[in-house]
Amino acid sequence: MTTLTTKLAGPTRRAFGAAAVAAAMIASLGASGAAAQSVEHPEGFNPDEWVIVASVINTTNPYMISNIEGAEAISEALGIPLEIVNSNNSSQTSISSIYAILASGKKPIMFVNTVASSDAPTIVEAVKQAGGYVTIWWNKPDEYKPQNVGDNFVAFQKHTGVDSGRCGAQALAEALSGEGNVILLPGVQDSTTSKTRVAGFKAEIAENYPGITILEERPSNWDPQLGGRNARDLIVKYGDQIDGVWSADDGMQIGAMQSFENAGLLDQVKFASDGLYPKTLEDIISGRGNNAIVGETFHRGYMASAIGLYTAYLAASGQIVPSELEDNKRESFFKLSCVTPANYEQYLQYDAEGAPAEFVSRLIENGPWDTEPVPLVGGGVEVLPES
Amino acid sequence: MTSVMHEDGPRGAAGMKRNGNASMRRLIAEGAKGPIGLVAALVVLIVVFSFLNPRFASIENLQNVLFQVSVPLILVVGATLVIQMGSIDLSVEGIMGAAGMAWILLSPNTRTMIDLGMWAWLIALGLGLSLGLMTGVIYAKLKVPSFVVSLGTWYVGLGIAILLYGNNSLPSLTSDALARWPTGLTLGLPHSFWLAAGVLLFGLLISNYTNLGRGLMAIGNNEPIARTSGMPVNVYKIGAFAIAGLLGGLAGILATMQLGSGSTDIGFGQLFVGIPAAVIGGTALGGGEGGMTRSALGVFLLIILNNGLVLAGVDPDYQSGVFGLILLIAIIAVAWPERGRLKVAK
Known part of the structure; x- marks a missing residue:
């Protein structure tokens, strides 16, 4: 018996030991206490009953990291603790992690950057059951509207993809003086964000730049390496016929530019994309490749998460009643700025040290719909233009 | 044992036990079983x-394909050794992320002012x-299945890459010499391919001429007997x-050089090139069969197929489907003569 007990106890003890170590690690990682609060909550709102939750698609993409920075800044300003949900690119992980947080008993004030459009209803329903308030960014099914769900689904918010595509098309076509051949590198082919950006690009070219020919488009899954590989294949296929490259985001553009540089063609080709990543900004400032980058769009992940969370907080604290808001404040489009080498300098301030906190303080002062450089500019369901 | 140790797996059985029209069938089977089927x-x-598209056969595209093949080729050498033992x-992907990020942060880059030279590589x-x-x-x-352990290592590697990356901006190489090295040519072929070819040679030597290589094959065939x-x-x-870990690290460094920037996701998608390439080449997932040359040909098959579809101008909407379909046809054609002997049949 003794032997048997010892045999059983050995692994069991080790298992307990391992579990204890893991639990301690999780506890130390999860303890993100609220810092200095700068907002007076309205009477009747007890911040101890609430938790701020930011759900991001992954924690490796620069945009997602910026989403987290915005959530940290708003958590600090409101004095409410923050939980980050890392979806690891999986809807299932996202939803199960959110369920776990909801089970903790505190009511969530939540921002969700959805992995897939179809995640939105499940997440909203769970938040509603828990008595929380949620704002969804970027993706949701068109027919699933906050107005029809209730006050707990405070708003759906985004920057329009069509405007992003149009910005890129204008910049590229102008840089080529309206004449030339371009290739397109869309993101994941069935992503709404990519589809709307591509539609905007094509519509702008079709409407205003008849001298621009789109040679080919190769979806590159938001992946810099695939962007680079596809660019290499297209260089072989078209050689120096290519005058311009448009990518649906800066990650793929980074890969594409490297391929053109390796082929010795960077000086002869112009590039436009979306996101104005710090690396892109460096290339604009340094004039890399004979000023190869001619157009970008400006928006920041921290602005999106801060706007989303602050809107949800206003609903949670009773300062707004979502069902009484106009439709464009429930399904909202926020401003997207077109950036060129001529005006990029005015956007440098938004990447300076402490920029997220500075943005949050202006957000609290002006409200979620009137804060530069991303005020509310419209709303509804984004309509794809014909091209 | 001799047949087990052979680069292309046990040979004799299929042809030698047949009679009648066996010689013809044997010839076909032998040919398709070796790399000849894949080469065809x-x-x-x-x-x-x-x-x-005549440009497909150009020197420029050959260099392009060899450049693209180099990272998966390095990975498939490690993957083949592991798969051969079952x-x-x-x-x-995690190891590539960690090693690639560590390397670029210790080499001349836009983020850190550190240049450790060879130490960065080491x-x-x-x-x-x-x-x-x-x-x-x-x-x-600890006798934990490799599937589970390596899944854990993937995330540990990714975690290290994320910690190294922090919340800062993407590090980019500032040394032109390093950024241009992978595309530079020696004897008309890109340096990155020469590196991969060197690794493949290393893999072939280990696999065929060392106790380790022969041992791995024996473990894959029958572990209790090997023990x-x-x-x-x-x-x-x-x-x-x-x-495999060392080569994953090397692949991470090379991929980072090719991109010119560091990324925690530098290995994204590589898992599903390396393992399928080895299996397409005839390295049975059950272990004990296959070889480096065949795995390398599997990599070429995947990369050329993708490159060819782009150059042929196949519509992106159909590209994935056409890719899968051609791959299926190619694999069935290669594996048909030895279908009765495949280890994975369910």
Whole structure:
């Protein structure tokens, strides 16, 4: 018996030991206490009953990291603790992690950057059951509207993809003086964000730049390496016929530019994309490749998460009643700025040290719909233009 | 044992036990079983794609394909060693992320003012090796399935990459010499391919001329027999994962150089090139069969197929479907003569 007990106890003890170590690690990682609060909550709102939750698609993409920075800044300003949900690119992980947080008993004030459009209803329903308030960014099914769900689904918010595509098309076509051949590198082919950006690009070219020919488009899954590989294949296929490259985001553009540089063609080709990543900004400032980058769009992940969370907080604290808001404040489009080498300098301030906190303080002062450089500019369901 | 140790797996059985029209069938089977079947499939693809777009057969595209092949080629050497012993290594993407990020942060870059030169290589490769060793030790000593251990290592590697990356901006190479090295040409072929070819040669040597290579094949064929014959099975197992980790690290560095920037996701998608390439080449997932040359041809098949479809102008909406369909046809054609002997039949 003794032997048997010892045999059983050995692994069991080790298992307990391992579990204890893991639990301690999780506890130390999860303890993100609220810092200095700068907002007076309205009477009747007890911040101890609430938790701020930011759900991001992954924690490796620069945009997602910026989403987290915005959530940290708003958590600090409101004095409410923050939980980050890392979806690891999986809807299932996202939803199960959110369920776990909801089970903790505190009511969530939540921002969700959805992995897939179809995640939105499940997440909203769970938040509603828990008595929380949620704002969804970027993706949701068109027919699933906050107005029809209730006050707990405070708003759906985004920057329009069509405007992003149009910005890129204008910049590229102008840089080529309206004449030339371009290739397109869309993101994941069935992503709404990519589809709307591509539609905007094509519509702008079709409407205003008849001298621009789109040679080919190769979806590159938001992946810099695939962007680079596809660019290499297209260089072989078209050689120096290519005058311009448009990518649906800066990650793929980074890969594409490297391929053109390796082929010795960077000086002869112009590039436009979306996101104005710090690396892109460096290339604009340094004039890399004979000023190869001619157009970008400006928006920041921290602005999106801060706007989303602050809107949800206003609903949670009773300062707004979502069902009484106009439709464009429930399904909202926020401003997207077109950036060129001529005006990029005015956007440098938004990447300076402490920029997220500075943005949050202006957000609290002006409200979620009137804060530069991303005020509310419209709303509804984004309509794809014909091209 | 001789047949087990052979690069292309046990040969004799299929042809020698047949009679009647056996000689013809044997000839076909022998041909298709070796790399000849794969080479034939590749040649058919090359001819068809060249016909569809003459630029496919250009020197420029050859250099392009060899450049694209280099990272998966390095990875498939490690993957083949592990698969030959009947295990699986899922950690490559995490190891590539960790090693690639460590390397670029210690080489001339836009983020840190550090340039450790060769030490950057040694530290990054050491990181890959350590992660591989960790997988091997847990797998061999604690008897945890390699599928689970390497999945854990994948995330440990990714976690290290994320910690190194922090919340700062993307590090980019500032040294032109390093950024241009992978595309630079020697004897008309890109440097990155020469590096990969060197690794493949290393893999071939290990596989065919060392106790480790022969031991891994024996473990894949029958582990209990390998153990009772006094073979240091655990050492070989750990050795295979350590080599796979080291090569994962090297692939991470090369991919980072090719991109010119560091990314935690530098290995994204590579797992599903390396393992399928090895299996397409005839390395049975059950272990004990296959070889480096065949795995390398599997990599070429995948990369050429993708490259050819782009050059042929196949509509992106159909590209994935056409890719899968051609791949299926190619694999069935290559594997048909030996279908009765395939280990994975369910």
